[in-house]
Amino acid sequence: MKSWDFCRSVTSAQILVALGVEYGAQEAALLRDTGLDQQSLNNPETIVEASTEIAVVRNLLRELPTVDGLGLFAGERYHLSAYGIWGFALASSPTARKAVELSQTYQELTFVFSGFTVKEEGDYARLVFNNSDTPADIALFSIEREIHAAMLIMRELLGSALGPEWVSFQHPRPAHAALYEKFFRGRVEFSAPQNELIFPRALLDEPRVVGNTATASLLDKQCSELIAKRSARKGVSGKVRDILLRQRPMTMEMELVAEALCMTSRTLRRKLSAEGTSFRQLVDEIRMTLAEEMLSGTRLSVEQIAERLSYADASSFSQAFKRMSGKTPGVLRRQGRSLSV
Known part of the structure; x- marks a missing residue:
């Protein structure tokens, strides 16, 4: 299971x-x-x-x-912009093939419950969704949502070049089958051998005018880093991160976090050590993550960011940021702006 x-x-x-x-x-x-x-x-x-x-x-x-068809209605809301860095990486891909490769590599950054693979046969490419492990009570909702969302992404990547869609579902024709005809503009099959989204294979290698190889490569790296960060969010260290991120205003007192976890600070220190980390390491990691996000994605001043991250003053924040990242806040902010241009 x-x-x-x-x-x-x-x-x-x-x-x-x-x-x-x-x-x-x-x-x-x-x-x-x-x-x-x-x-x-x-x-x-x-x-x-x-x-x-x-x-x-x-x-x-x-x-x-x-x-009826809640999964279909949900699927139409999953535009590329909903997926954060993963969505931006796909949008920057020079070809649909590169986007599909990124999709497979970083499935953990999507919202699917079904694993998917790509098959190329003759003139067609197929995105095949395997929902055999999805809990039975949500399986229909899940596959409706995921294939509709995948179609929406392909439309955003390929535009009018995509043409009429061809999708197939393993489940029998439902009572709300008319909704499938509304959302999918081409052929829809039920009781099929596989759950598939099918499109012309040649479209995989068509250059995308809005693609940018350098940007896609940078975002590819950020996707990998994001997965590593999320993987570290399990166990006690993950719970500590979540508590620290939810705190407003942000305080970094170990005793308060330990109390929220119903343990002593000594026990918390021991459990974190067993997971190969420490409270100070987690605090530094979160401060760096939030600092990078605020420097790149907001107009907050360095003084305002320092205050939100509970530094004594802007100078203390700048020194700590340079120590941990090798860059000053000003350098990172300029780099973020140049990437967005």
Whole structure:
């Protein structure tokens, strides 16, 4: 049985909750038994396990039992911009082939529950989704959402060159089959051998005008680094990170974090050491991550960033930032601006 303890962005949970609320469900009901509250749901820095998102899906299906095709309606909301760095990496890819390769390499940065592979046969390329490990009660929702989202991404990558779509599903023709005809512009098959999205193979190697090899390479590296960071969020160290990220204002006191975890600071220190880290290392890592995000993605001054990260003053922040990154805050900010131009 597949484990669902791997980490992902809270963005997908936000999308699902927003969908449910639009159809009349209560937010509190959609967050029931997920460990999320309104504050953590709306915090873009929140990282959740896939099992949390599965809980949101189950709540959505329970609260809206009369809405057919919820997976299809959800799928149309997963534009490239919803996927963060992974989405930007795909959008910058020089060809659709490179985008598909990135998709496979960094599936952990997507919101799929079904693993997918690429097959090339004759004149066609196929994205094949295997949802055999997906819990049965959400399997239909999941595959509807994932193939629709994949189609949406291919449309964004290829534009009008994509032409009519061809999709196939393993499940029998549902009562709401008319919705499939609405969302997919071409051939739709049910009771098929595989769940597939099929398109002309030649499109894989067509140069994309908006692609940029250098940018795609940089974002490829950032995707790899992001996965490494998320992998480190398990265990006690992961819980410490989550508590530190949720704190507003941000404080870095070990005793407060230990109390939130119902243990002494001595026990917390011992558990973190067993996981190969320390409270100070986690604090430095989080400060660096947030500092880079605020320097690259906001107009906050160095003084304001220093205050938000609980440094004594801007000078202390700048010295610490240079020590940990090898760059001054000003250099990183200029690099971020040049990348966005």
